[in-house]
Amino acid sequence: MQNKQIITAFILGAGLGTRLRPLTENTPKPLLEIGGKPIITYVMEHLRAVGVKRFIVNTHHCAKNYTEAFPQNNYQGIPIIFLHEPILLDTAGGIKNIEDLINEDERIIVYNGDIITNMPIELLIRKHFELKTSVTLALRSSGPLLNVNIDKDSFICDMRHVLKNQGAKSCLFAGIYIVEKSFLSRLQSGKVESIVIPLVKMIRENPRSVGGAVIDDGYWHDLGTVEEYDKLKKTGIS
Secondary structure, three states: OOOOOOOEEEEEOOOOOHHHOOOOOOOOHHHOEEOOEEHHHHHHHHHHOOOOOEEEEEEOOOOHHHHHHOOOOEEOOEEEEEEEOOOOOHHHHHHHHOHHHOOOOOEEEEEEOOEEEOOOOHHHHHHHHHHOOOEEEEEEOOOOOOOEEEOOOOEEEEEOOOOOOOOOEEEEEEEEEEEEHHHHHHOOOOOOOOOHHHHHHHHHHOOOOEEEEEOOOOOEEEOOOHHHHHHHHHHOOO
């Protein structure tokens, strides 16, 4: 891990948005608007601020809406590669699907396309290189689902209580993480699978293989429900 610059971000945009129906019946969730612009543009601006120079976005539901929203395959001077998934591959499958687009010595930031946050993810980048892990997750100390456990040395020791290891702290997974290209060799092409499954397997094999950065500064919103979306539209982002 010589080059500490992260130039590529993979934005997860292929979900069905079932919890936001009927708003998502004809629109992918990341293209719903907050403050007069699509949710995904907040993601892109956040990533652009930390030096990302290329976006890869996976698509599935209403995929044509993405090309209509970004007809030049570009946002604020940064190129966008849209990669369609005819079969929805979930997070691990989606990441594996972009393997050929990533250089051997590269790492990527993976970012859920349905969150809006200004948390300082440069702290996540710094922690990733400090720990020298294959994967490093951005975490929060509070939130609706504290199901990621971290030990005193900032290594993830459990996810979703699978390993029954409480560690030093229970955290919220913020939906942003850094993945080394080498990690993708652990994933199976075409397999529909959550990223949690290979991460737990890797933690079981090596308790110091997955890192965590607890970042409580800034706001963080998960637009997973109609109620949360409507609330944010009315109150604004803060």
